[in-house]
Amino acid sequence: RRRERNIASLVNSRLPQKMIDFLKVAGELGQDMGWEVYAVGGFVRDILLARPNFDLDLVVEGDAIAYARRLARQLGGRVKAHVKFKTAVVILDDQRVDVATARLEYYEYPAALPTVELSSIKMDLYRRDFTINALALRINPGRFGQLVDFFGAEQDMKNKAIRVLHSLSFVEDPTRILRAIRFERRFEFQIGGQTLRLIKNALSLDLFSKLSGTRIMHELQLIMAEENPLACLNRMQELGIMEAIHPLLKLSADRVQVLMELGKVNNWYKLLYLEPRVVPWKLYLLGLTMGIKRDQIGQVTSRLRFTTKEEREFLQLRDMIGDALMRLMSWREDKSRLSRLSAILRPIPLEGVLFLMARSRKEHIRRGISQYLTRLRDVTIDVSGTDLQEMGLAPGPAYSAILVRVLEAKIDGRAQTREDQLRLAKRLGRALSRTCKEGDGS
Ligand code: CTP
Missing domain, CATH: 1.10.3090.10 (cca-adding enzyme, domain 2)
Structure with a gap:
């Protein structure tokens, strides 16, 4: 099966020129350092789906931190490196770019794939949640715009299907159940039959109750920031997830x-x-x-x-x-x-x-x-504490009481101009100082 096709013309027509320029620079740097560099994940998915997405994730088949440092130096940005994870963030004036090292997880998947096929980008993509998120785009010069699709993502997009890459996906990370629902409703796709069975299976194993509240809350926040959160919540209810989070929900x-x-x-x-x-x-x-x-x-x-x-x-x-x-x-x-x-x-x-x-x-x-x-x-008023001071009122809690009353009057259309408001403030001030004196009992 052919796994690569060139989508440079799509990239050029769907991304802003600034982003295209950035990708070219990033690809050339990879070439200089002798490494393949890819744009990956949601960024690539959204080019194909014609949805704006400026969250760029890069994967380097090499040392991501060294690469990020040079990229930042070249473009006048900063770098935050996570040495333990071999990842870095390049922070530019108007853009943040995540850079990761393609992981070769030989030990985790010793028999999953034939050895000849073990490219590091493939292993990196295989760890991901759904086929539509497991796409990569080459950006090195000469190969710029080659779409790398190992798992049939383009076909799934045509079929409007959300599919996992392997049967342990939800066991490894049950929050993916909520992600599946979020993407399904956002793109108006359908969770595939086998994937839905895996979700139901994970739910019947009660994997959800072992999820930390922090992770659930994070996913709920993402769901509620969607265009149509209720569609997601309804789907969650249908699958019994609301009660799995808490019976009161x-x-x-x-x-x-x-x-x-x-x-x-x-x-x-x-x-x-x-x-x-x-x-x-x-x-x-x-x-x-x-x-x-x-x-x-x-x-x-x-x-x-x-x-x-x-x-x-x-x-x-x-x-x-x-x-x-x-x-x-x-x-x-x-x-x-x-x-x-x-x-x-x-x-x-x-x-x-x-x-x-x-x-x-x-x-x-x-x-x-x-x-x-x-x-x-x-609504704001046109008199201030300074005005009250100039009227000879002693500063104190009376100030805010007067200003609130003036604001109310303006809201109700009884003191539109500064003159009206000053007059009202003066009257209120006099009334207040009278009651104060009376209150003194002298
Ligand atoms: N990912 C994953 N499992 C998770 C979370 C994320 O495999 N539980 C992978 C996905 O492949 C995803 C990538 O990490 O594409 C980046 O995650 P995120 O930034 O959440 O992704 P987007 O797909 O861009 O989502 P969104 O469009 O909502 O920003």
């Missing part, structure tokens, strides 16, 4: 409903390019743990190995949301003030505000929260 119909709303709200927010950015897992974990009682939530956070600080923050966020839900019930668009809405939402982290938006069934509350996010939370 079963994906009920209620939770699916809320997660769907969360997805919509998150996409809406992303489309507006608003800052700050949402941390997806914080948002979706709120939906995933909905309905879990306060005294049980610790079971989930400790299964997922939250630190004390992370746990405290997450519990606080849930409490804040519960409190805000109550207060929002009495907020009426027509009669209540926008400043009151703003006061309810302002202390809550962004993910909590979006959760409230997704949870609210009342249209006027959703509209209010949307106004808060697009406009109100960014």
